[in-house]
Amino acid sequence: MILNTDQEWGAVAKALHWIMALTILLMFVLGWLAVSAPMSPTKLKLFMWHKSIGLTLLVLVCLRLLWRLTNKTPLQPVDVSPMEHRLAKAGHAALYLLMILMPLSGYVINSTANFPFKLFGWAQVPNIIPPNEAWQDRAETVHLSLFWFFALLVAVHTAAAWRHHFIKRNNVLTRMLPKRAPPA
Template sequence: MMLRNSPERYGIISQTLHWIIVVFVSIQFVVGSIAADLPLGMQRLILLSRHKSIGMTIFILMILRLLWRLSNQVPLLPAGMSSHEQRLARLIHWLFYILLLCIPVAGWINSSASNLTVSWFGIFNWPDLVEPDKYIATIAKGTHKILVWTLLAIISLHTMAALRHHFILKNNILIRMIPGFKGKTGKETIL
């Protein structure tokens, strides 16, 4: 199993970061949605505390993923992809980096401006980014929501594109991000 990316597929580090982030983002959608529907109280505070901890974990993982991405080659896109599709694929990937870094920061600013602590699973507290300010809290909260809905749209596009490449175009786009999957050739590195 390759650690680093190759021209044909993502290495195990990129794959692992990708799928861990996918799991955490999925949990975030569920926890955030449930917490938003709860009345003020202990249950909501506990869920929001977990939401913040997971969000900050995603933030750190995304920094690591970005550093790994900048220090590694990226697998080549299939030769049959039009230049328009290639540009769109690259844009979507960079939007993921931007959104998954900005969403936790917007939440962190919202908490700081609301005079609420951002704890990492009760182990330590993150420093406040801004002084308490209701106006900043309102802007940060709205920004957080808009970015989350934008992320959901981008995830939908990304998922549909990956499934299209796998089931309709029958190329290796999806396979190269699945750890240990052996394609038609029986080789782990290429479908």
Template structure:
């Protein structure tokens, strides 16, 4: 009888190992959003140090397009998660570890909404309309207000710093599960398995 990852002969799971994987749509959404978020962070850090130029304006446009895309994909991702529950956490995880995992995921989801929204609000307050992919103008969420725009820029910056820390913790936790705990938490999110 063939065995699958995490299963003993006869279909009995090994202790601490789940035979469940994330669904293909969840895996695709995860990795597309991960690449977009990493690209957004890199472009955001790079473009803020540039002098005003056509290159800087183009990078800001790309950054805004990708940010709106992340916001929309986050809506799809949450909707998918409500319809299709993720695999259970490994049985060997303690109560505090489970709480930390849920809190970490909750923070990531919150930031995937809050950061694009803060950027959109900032653009509106600074008087720069967001035009998604240069085609679809999005409504300004608030009126032009320079002081509020500066405040929202600071909020956007600190939310991104928090995102960097949350992503680093997320990656560290996945690697801990893979290399130290030797469970399938990372494997069940990998494509093509």
């Protein structure tokens, strides 16, 4: 099923969720590797990949939001209280916000630093704001603080998914997982 239904996430929503989740985890690692590497061609390469993949994620989250807003959302199982439902909604909204603010703040660092950068080593990316050292410092602080908040929220989100699966034993996790082909 391509589209979402009242019961399940469709193939597009599932694919976007898991491709983006894995890529974001990779970006956490790439960011730290790039920052900690000593100045070298490898460091510049790590940053080129970090920034290129990050901007691709920014495009993907816009498409994902469009898909989300024009599609059904599966209903919550009956064992989810109104309070839990509100918390889940707020958590998901915060995750969407972070998926937008994280690459945007990175883009602001790169622009204020006036660091020329080609997307995947191929197309020059324009600055979104003019170079400015004070703003570069601020954007770096924002990027780092958002990262810690993002990592914490992903941990809570993952724990909540496991709680649904292993403790409440409802279908919240399984309906987000790829479907196995029916036996022949």
